[in-house]
Amino acid sequence: MKRITIDPITRLEGHGKIEIFTNGNGEVENVYFQVPELRGFEKFCEGRPVEELAQIVTKICGVCPGCHHMASGKAADMVYGVEPPPTAKKLRELFYMAHFVHSHIAHFYALAAPDFVVGPTAPPGERNILGVIKKVGRNIGAEVIKQRRIAQEIQALLGGHQTHVVMNIPGGVRKGLKPEERDDIVEKAKEFIEFAKFSIKIFDDVVLANKDYVDIILNGPYNLNLHSMGLVDENNKVNFYDGKVRVVDTLGNEHCKYAPADYMEYVEERVEPWSYLKFPYLKKIGWHGFVDGQDSGVYHATPLSRLNAADGMTTPLAQKEYERMFNTLGGKPVHATLAMHWARLVELLYAAEHCLELAQDPEITGKELRTPVGKPIGEGIGIVEAQRGTLTHHYWTDEKGIVTKVNIIVGTTNNNAAICMSLKKAAQGLIKKGEEVTDGILNMIEMAFRAYDPCFSCATHHLPGEMPMKVLIRDSDGKLIQTIQRD
C-alpha cells in the first residue's frame, strides 16, 4: 500500500493534513483528513460571566470573529430570557452583512479564483491572488482591497472594532447609529452591490464560459449526494442571522426544521479515533459511515447547502442569480461541490443588497437599543450562519449567569465528514495507476476541500508555521519512495 501525505494544505486556515492510501494496484483505497485540536477553550470560558463571552469568542478565530460574536450574543440573550428590540437586531444584522461581504470577497479572490482564473494545474507560485490580479487587471486588485476596507470600516463603526467586536450585550447592542453614519453606509452598500455583480461577471466570463471548467464542476470527481442545512426565515428564505435551521434531504424534500434551542434533538456528534475534530450527523437518520446518499446521516452546511435548503433569497438581484444558478446546474438540489463558489457569490450579492436594505430602514437609527434583562435562566443557545456553515454556541450558567459549561459547533465541523468524503472521491478520480502524482493533481484534490472554505483553527493561526507542502509517498511497508516539496 502506498501512503501519500499532503501536509500542510495550502490556502486553508488551520493546519490540516491529508493522507491518501493507495493499494498495490495504485488505486486510492482510503483518505484521511486530520486537523489538530486547540485545547481548553471550554475551560477558558468556565467561571466567567456569560456576557463576557461575546468579546472572548472573537479571539477563537480571526477569520470569522463576527460570527462567533453574533452566535454568542444570541446565546447570552437566551440565557437572560430577552429579545433585542428591532433597532438592535437590525444593527447586528447590518454589521453581519458587512462581515459576510468582507469574508466572501477574500474567499473568491484569494482562495477560489486562483484555481480557475490562473488554472488548477498552473505553477503553485502563480496560483495566488497576485496571479489572479495579473490575469484580470491591476484595477481589480485595487477594487478588492477597497471593498474589503470599506466592509471593515462598517464593522469597526458598528462593532467597536473590526476584529475584536464588542457590540453585543445581552438584550441588545452597546451603541446606535447616527443618521450621517447611516448615510455613509448606504453609499458603501451601493458599492458592495456593484462589486458583487462584477464578481459574478468574472465567474461568468472565466468559469461558466469555459466548457472544461463547467465539465469539471458538473462531471468531475467532485459531486456528493448530501443533505443540505441552512438557516431560514419564516418564508424559508435564506437568513444568516436568525430563524430556524432547515435541512432538506438529497432529493430536496424537507427533512426537518427546528428552532436553535432544539438542535440537540436533530444533530449528534461522532468521534473517530483518527481525528480530533468531531463528525456531526443527522440524529434521526443515524451514522452509517462515510457514505453519501439518502440513507446517510451526513449533511453539509455551506453556501450551497444554504441555497439548497431555502426556497429563495429575500433580495431581488440575489433571487435572480439564485434562479439562474439552479437553472444552469439542473435544478435543486445541486450536489456539485465546486458549485459552492457560485453559491458564495450569490450570497455575496445577497449580503450586499441586504446591507443596503438595512441601512435604508428607518428603524436603523432608532434609540431603543436594549431590552432590560431578567434573571439568568441557566441555559442559552445561539445559532447563526457563519460563512463556513451553521454555527452553534450553547452555554450553561449558574443562577448568577456565571458560565459552567460551553459547547460550540463551528461551521466547518458540520462539514468534516463531507470534506473527508469529497477528498476521497477527488483522489479516487484523479490518481491513476501508473501515473505520476503531480503537483497539479494534488491541487485538484485540494480543490475539493477548498470549496468548503474550511477553517479549522478557530484560533487565528495555523500550525506548525510552515508554508511548503510536502507530499510523502510510502510503499506498503511504510518506506519512503517519493517526496514532492512545494516552496
Next chain:
Amino acid sequence: MKTLVLGIGNDILSDDGIGTRLVNDLKKSYSGNHLCFDSTITGGLDMLHLIKNYDQLVVIDGIKTAEGKPGTVKYFSLQQYPPTLHLNTFHDSHFKDVVQLARNVGIAMPDKIWIITVEIFDDITFRTQLSPTLENMYHQIFAVTKSIIEKLKIYKAIINSHETI
C-alpha cells in the same frame, strides 16, 4: 521617517500572543519616541491597512519550527521571509503577497520591512499567560528583541544576519 513596530498574535492562546505582548512592553520603553506601535490578531489582507504609509516596518511574530529552541529570537528581511505563525495565512493571502499586491496597485508600502521571530513552545492551549517555558525566559526575549529594534533604528539597512539568544 515613520516606523511601525507591529506585533501579531492571539493574547488568549498562550505563546501565540508573544508578538503582541512584546509590542505592548516595547511601547512602554519607547514612550515619546518617534516609533509607532500596534498589534493585530490576524495576518492576510487585513494587515495592509495597518502598515500602509509607513517608511519602515518591523513585524514581531511567533514561529514554530521543527528543530527550533523555544525562546530563540531572530530577525529577517522581507526577502528572507520566515514562515511565522501569522504571516502565512492559508485562509487569505500570505504577507509577502499582500505587500506585493499593494505595491502593484499603487498603495504605499514600507520601503524596509523586517520580521522578528520568537520560537514558541505552546500555541494550542487557551490561556492568557505564556507557557511556563517561554515565561521563564521572557526577560531575555524582551532584551534581545529590544536590542534588535535598536540596531534596526540605528543602521536603517536591510539586515541579513541573524541574532539569537
